[in-house]
Each structure stands twice: as C-alpha cells, then as structure tokens.
Amino acid sequence: MVNLFKHAKACTTAFAVAAASFMTAGHATAADDTITIGYAVALTGPNATGAGISTVPNYRLWVDQVNGEGGIEMPDGSRKMIEVVEYDDRSSNEDLVRAIERLASQDKVDLILPPWGTGANLAIAPLMARFGYPQLAVTAVTDKAPEFAARWDRSFWMLGGGHDYATGLVDVLAQARDAGTINNKIAAVSVADGFGIDLIKGARPAFEEAGFELVYDESYPLGTSDFAAIMSEAQASGADSFVAFSYPPGSFGMTKTAQAMGFNPKVFYISVGGAFPIYPGIADGKADGVMAIGGVDGTSDSVKAYFDAHTAFVGNPPDSWASAVTFASLEMLEQAIGRVGLDHGDLAAELSNGTFDTVIGQVKLEDNQLRDLWTVGQWQNGAFVGVGPADKTGAAAPVIPKPEW
C-alpha cells in the first residue's frame, strides 16, 4: 500500500512539474498594435524538404516585407506589426492537429497559416472550421477541392487537382501533335503514391479522348532509385513523348538516367521537382526544353520582382510552381485584412468574393478555389515559364522537340 502511494506521488509530482513548465511556455498575448499569426509546418521529418521549399521561406519573406513596411494596414488606415508563432509538426499529423489546437485555444492567434501538404491541410480543415479560422490551403493538390470547399466554407484551395494538371499536359501535347511535331504515342510512368496515381488516372482518359495511344504505362514504387529499366522500355516503345508523374527524387533520377543513356524524346515531361531552382544543376545545365508541372508568367514584372526579393532574402530563388501561389495567398490575406479587418467571418467572405492584386496577377477565386492555374511549364533560356494553358496571359510557346541533352 505504501508502495502504491509512493508511485502515485511520484506520478503527480512529475505531472505537476511538466504541467507547470507548460503553463509558463504560453506566448505572451499580443498587444493591440500587433497581429499574431501562427503556423505549424514540418521543420523536421520527411515533409521538411517540401515545406522548406514552398512554404516556410514564403511565410518568412512575407512577414519580413510587411513588417518592413510598418505592418499590415487595417481598414482604419493604422498599421499593425505581425508577430509570428511558429511550431514544428515533425511531419506528423497528430502533432500538427495538436499544434493547431494550441494556436487557436492557447496562443489565441489572430490568424493561422496552413501547413505544407495535402494530408496536412485536410487534417486541420475540420479544426480550422470549428475555430472559425479561414484556411488558405495552397500546397494541397486534390481533385476533391470542390467538395472540401463546400464542406468547410472558410477553406480555400489554391493549387487545383491532379486532373487539372493531367488534362493541361494533354492539351499542350495535342497541339504539338496536331502541328505534326510529335507522333501520337505516349510513354508514361507514374510513382505509386497518392499524387502519381491521381495524375495518371486523370491522364489515361484524357490521352484517349485526345486520340493519343498510351504505348507504355508503368508505375514504380516510391523510393525507386534505379530507372534504367523503365527508361529503356520507354525509349523502345517508339513514343515521341515521355511523361513521368513523379516526385522530386524520381524526377531528378530520371533526368540523369535519360542523359546517361542518351534518351532524347521530343517531349520530356516530369512532375514535382522540375520547377525547383536546383533543377538546372541536376540536369547538368541542360534543362532547356524539359517540361514539368507548374510554371509562372515569364513576362511578368511582379514575378521577376518576387523572384529577386526571394533570392535576396532566402539565398536562392523560389520554385516556379507552389511558391508564387503561396506568396499570392499571403498577399490576398493582407489585402483582405486591409478591407475588412480581422473578423474571421468577414475575412472569409472577402477572400471568397474579393478580387486581389498579387504576384501571380489579378486573383478572383471561384467557389473558394483558384482555377486560373499554370498546369504545364518548360525550361526556356534558363527560366521555368508557364506554357499551358496556352490561352493564359503570359503563356510562352512550348519548344518542341526538346533540344538534345
């Protein structure tokens, strides 16, 4: 019995000490002249790479710029400095959910910025809805965005779904085929993970509808590092177009493999990673002509200014797919606050209905989604520029066939 009490006592002491250290850990509540903005993103773990490219640098850059100008302008013309509360979700959705609860109920931040990744954004969506915060989900590519926007009416989905990118690519290829530059055979490989599957599922019917023949269609497991076998089969298939729905490791590996084996298809398309600033280095300086997912308006001065600011602040240029959209979402937030203040309901309504001037041009959401997206980009003269949809302002003409490696 004595023993039991001893244990119980040890338990309570340990708990009390730990709990006390927590109480004091809470952040000081903001004074009236500041806005607290919180976010939890992957700073460690497998998602840290993606978050470190598309999400975190843009958050920090934006806060730095806004505070450099004296803070966010409020509807009454006064300015409030931004105070940031940043947590690491360790790439775990359990930790992420708890961090959001912490931001909302403990730190009571004014606004919460979204995490990186589709799964992460979905995991927090019900919570954000319950606490009433608007959620500007950028790095979440999902075909179910319309359903989610309807389910959580303060959520905004800004990077489209796999289907959009697949059909966008098919359109670009169909034009080239109609012009007689490529044959109607496609060799496609896809990574056996959520993203790759969504894309290939969207692409198969779209290719068929456009009259293409999918002569090679193979998936490879996540983590594959040797692409020689599938690349030589793709080469032997007689297709002019090589299409890879891939993640960065695959995109980079296939580029190197194609170069090593002298595989020179007229269209070389890879997915995530192709728009990264490090890609030309991976391709040994021969990136020109490579197509990939994403893109930015190569003729726009605001994009150029954003790239310069990003390079100066972070040390390297942003990626040319999600980064600019992430930054645009923050500009939207800033402008919406300037128009209606910090009330979450008003903010959500303004984001949903308003028109915003951003780095990616004028943005007006449709049913809480950004639909005016770059789906296909291409490296041209050392820059990754949007080529599809062809009718989008600033679209460059695709260079097909791609110059040899």
Added chain:
Amino acid sequence: MKYVIYPVALALLAAVPFVASDYALGLLIGMVTYVTLASAWAMFSGPTHYVSLATVAFYGAGAYVVAMLNEVMAYPMILLITAGVGAAMALVVGLSTLRLAGVYFVIFSFGLAELIRQLITWYEINIYGTLGRYIFVDITARGIYWQMLALAAITIGLTAYINRSRLGLALRVIGDDEVVAAHSGIPLARMKLMAFVLSATILTLAGAIASPRWVYVEPAIVFNPTVSFLTVIMALFGGANRLWGPALGAIPLFLAFEYLSAHFPDVYPIFLGALFIGVVFLFPNGVLAGIEGLRRGKKEETA
C-alpha cells in the same frame, strides 16, 4: 483502499475535458494515447524481453480499418472489427515469428510495419484504384479522449491482472530463461502468443480510436516508424517491467517532446537520439527502478 482510489482517479481524469481548453484536451489525448501504446507494448515486451518495433504496424492498421469502413457501417461495429483484425494479424504474425529470438525478432517486427504498409499501398493502388482515404466520423475530441482513457484503463488493469496470473508468471520465466521455462513444462509458444495477441489488439484499437483526428490517411502518414520508436523509448524510460512504468515514461517524455517542438524545433531529433542512448546507459531497467536503486543505496549507507 485502492479499489476506491483508482475509480475516483479515473472519474477525475474523465471529467477533465469539461474544464480543459481545446489545446489541453489535445495534449491529454496525445498523452493518454502514448500511455496506452507504451503500456500495451510492455504487456508483451516487458516480461518476455522481446523488443517489438511493430507497434505502428498494428496502430496504423487500426486507423486503416476505420478509414476503409467509416462510410459503410456504424462506429461501434468498426471498433469490434478493428479488434478482430488486430487479433487475427497478431495471431498470424505471432505463430510464424515468436520462435525467433533476440535481435531477429526486433528486425522482423520492424519489417512488419513496412510489409503491411506496402501491402496496403499495393491493395489501394491496384484494387481500390487510389491512394488516400478520408475519415469523416462524427466524433469529437472529447469522445476520442474518453475512449482512449477507457482503453488505457483497460490496458493497465489487464496488465495488473496478467502479472498476478499464471500467464504473467510464465511470461516472466520465459523472459528470464527460455530453456528453463521449456523444461518447467511451460508451453512457450502458447504463452507468448497469448500475450502478443492481447497487446496487439490493444495497439490496433488505439489506432482506430485516434484516427478520426487525422481526417485523411495515406500509408505514409499512418505507418510512421517514429511511433514505434517513441513507444519503446517511453516504456523503457519508465520501466517496462512495472505496471505503471510505461505510463510514467510516456507522460513526461510526451510533454518534453511537445515543449521541444514549440521552442527548439530543430533539436528534437538530437534530443530523441540522446535520450535513447541515455536510457540504455543510465536506466536500463527504467527510471522507476533507477530511483528505487538510488534510495536503497542511500538507506544502506545510513544504516
């Protein structure tokens, strides 16, 4: 006396959500989850010394059962099926592997999580046709907390019961010396299997209960090996051979990790590594045993 203390303590813990903030409740859920995982892990691995890294295989499988069934049947029914799936998995795995000893079992158990993850991935891609499922179950954070608390109480209660039963005695003998156990007429395979199945069923249920908080599941999200490592380190930290050891390891470590993620996000992996080494060197039998050892030492000095 303790027949009064435990129910009262449990009732008090169950009443906490009525006064706690959302974040405090989130913390409690995390804490109770790891208390459950560490205690369930220790139920088998504590007495037998079979270090299992398969925790997330069962935990993740539980979450996946909910993800697959949440649109077709009622939640209590899903929990029943989850328990069945966990037990069946453990039975198959246990029958084929519990003859492995020492490091071979550790390696196998680690591979098991990867195996199940790849099997589910294969199934989802080739049969279901897409990867990633949604869990839209109408359960609040409070509901999750209460379920998890009940599971934790059951786990610790069951461990206490096993410790006093013939099964517990047999497991301890097996842990001390398998040859001796065999010669004393203990049916090794059956005893180990029983404990393994009980432990795995609880781990699977814990995954099912926790899963509604994730909303979206993918094999890569669900089968996160860190869960297995954390469970082991928590149980060992507190003391895997004691009834309250795993719980006592889980609570402070969980809070420490939470504190680190907010204040020193970059050092968390370093801390985790240092902790692993520290526990093995300083408290091979857990902090509880370590403290008792210190006290005993002092008493002997004064005497």
